Amino acid sequence: GPVIGDNHAKTQSAFSTCALNLAANDAVDAVYIPMGNGASPDNFYYQIKPLIDRKLPIFSQTGENEVQMGALMALSNADLQASGEFEARVIERIVKGEKPEMISQYYYAPLNLCLNLETARLIDFKPSFDLLIGVDLVFDRIKK
Structure with a gap:
């Protein structure tokens, strides 16, 4: 459906x-x-509640905000400022005369792994110890 667009009411309904x-x-x-x-x-929680009621794991690309509001997990860029600084350094090098094709465009973002334990409980998911020690941010309840 049209989940991306200028009309937020329409995209949210879709x-x-x-x-x-x-x-x-x-x-x-x-x-x-x-x-x-x-x-x-x-x-967000009410939008995804039918999925939670069906006990489906929900993974978010956006990150911690959606996990806090009910998505089970997210692995996302932890710091958009670092990404912006990387791109600014690339632009600076180009402005100073370096050819763009000579500058590496690979940026290795620091990633955050987030988990919502209330969602895990609601969908009957029991995270392993190995998963739990890798999680950077844990939410113990859903923000509704």
Whole structure:
């Protein structure tokens, strides 16, 4: 559905409809939510609740905000400032005369692994000890 666009009411409605359709589809065993403006910052939990009720793990590309609001996990860029600084240094080198094709464009972002323990409990997911020691940020309840 049109989950990305200028009309936020339309994209958020489409996102909610998509979540309902995925929850009703028996072939779905997990859901990955990419960045977009269909996920409502105010009603995210209620948008994904049909997926949680179906006990589906939900992974967020956006990161900790969506995990705090009910997604099970996210592995996302921990620091967008560092990414911006990397790109600024590349631009500076170009402005000083270096050819862009001679400058590495590989940026290895520091990543954060986030986990919501209340969501894990609701979907009957028991994280292993190995997973728990790798988690950078844990939420013990869903922010509704």
